[in-house]
Amino acid sequence: MIRKEIKTFNKKMFEKLIIPFYSPSSIIPIYGKGSRVFDRLGKDYIDFSSGIGVTALGHCNFLIQKSLVLQSKKLWHISNLFVNEPAINLAQRLNSTTSFSSRVFFSNSGAEANEAAFKLARYYSNKVYGFHKNKIVSFLNSFHGRTFFTVCVGGQFKYSDGFGPKPSEIFHIPYNDIKAIKSVVDDSTCAVVVEPIQGEGGVIPAKMDFMQKLRNICNKHDVLLIVDEIQTGMGRTGKLYCYEHYNIEPDIITLAKALGSGFPIGATLVNEKISKVVEIGIHGSTYGGNPLSCAIAETSLKIINSEKFLLNVRKKNKIFVKELLKINRRINIFNEIRGKGLLLGIDLKNKYKNEINKIILSSAKEGVLILKAGKNVIRLLPPLNIKNKDIKEGMFRFYKALKNI
Known part of the structure; x- marks a missing residue:
């Protein structure tokens, strides 16, 4: 009414x-x-x-409403000082949807999911290779969130200008340009982040050859490939994840938006080699992974992830x-x-x-x-x-x- x-x-x-x-x-x-x-x-x-x-x-x-009401009668929030059942169920289901991910970090938004991805990429590379390997390569016209780190990694400077000194060792190159990648990505690069379709930037899809060669170049230089699936993930492009169209395997993917079907949640999925170097306390989120959001997201995933x-x-x-x-x-x-x-x-x-x-x-x-x-x-x-x-x-x-x- x-x-x-x-x-x-x-x-x-x-x-x-x-x-x-x-x-x-x-x-x-x-x-x-x-x-x-x-x-x-x-x-x-x-x-x-x-x-x-x-x-x-x-x-x-209706099914999202039902999940919301059911979980709301059990437990809304408990913090990450405790294990909660809906978070474990959702993590298990998400990991089963990819061939590469072994662990998940839950947050509240796409920006937070990307923030975690970028921090993890630098932390992993610093731990394994040393502090010299800290360069993050992104693409012009890209969009990865509104936190200061993510907005600086994004390739639209109108969003990052005016807030003082920006984080260093972030490089922006033209999208769908293999030569540009070869000229910038080297042994000091820790990660390349790419949207398989630049949504905010004009709905520009990545070319097949571009994505596959990007994966090969990352392999050559021991660089983590982060695929930002905030907008393209969860069935939006006709596959559960857009990277599946390109026959590649990322090291990290980030999700949000459709994951919660309207309820705030973000997720960062990583492979096992990254998980192995993580230490307790290097990152976190007060609300991330709360039972209510995870129960709703699991229902959303169940519905969408069917052929x-x-x-x-x-x-x-x-x-x-x-x-x-x-x-x-x-x-x-x-x-x-x-x-x-x-x-x-x-x-x-x-x-x-x-x-x-x-x-x-x-x-x-x-x-x-x-x-x-x-x-x-x-x-x-x-x-x-x-x-x-x-x-x-x-x-x-x-x-x-x-x-x-």
């Missing part, structure tokens, strides 16, 4: 009460079900954003692409459609690049929620279990919004 008191909320109250890190929409969603959210007036919006890829099973999923579910993600990709091509034949506004599974990027033609914010606003007015990636790319991150009728209705609304522009 829509509570009457919510009608008093508005964007001006947000601006008055919240530190202005964000510039939210004037829409105030108060209720969600499946692929739709509803505002205080009862207007529905088809959600092609999923809370930036988080509500992968839609809003208020039938992942096959449906790939099928839904084809429906989206078909509908987008149909739109483009009518109004010819896109250069190309990029991405995999249900992580899609729509690259706008030059004359529409300055209109992207208007397109987002127009889409919301028509009742469909979309995202921006980079300067001129519309990003679609719908729920992985979105119904076909909602895809087609959302695409019709999107078409109407584009016609308005």
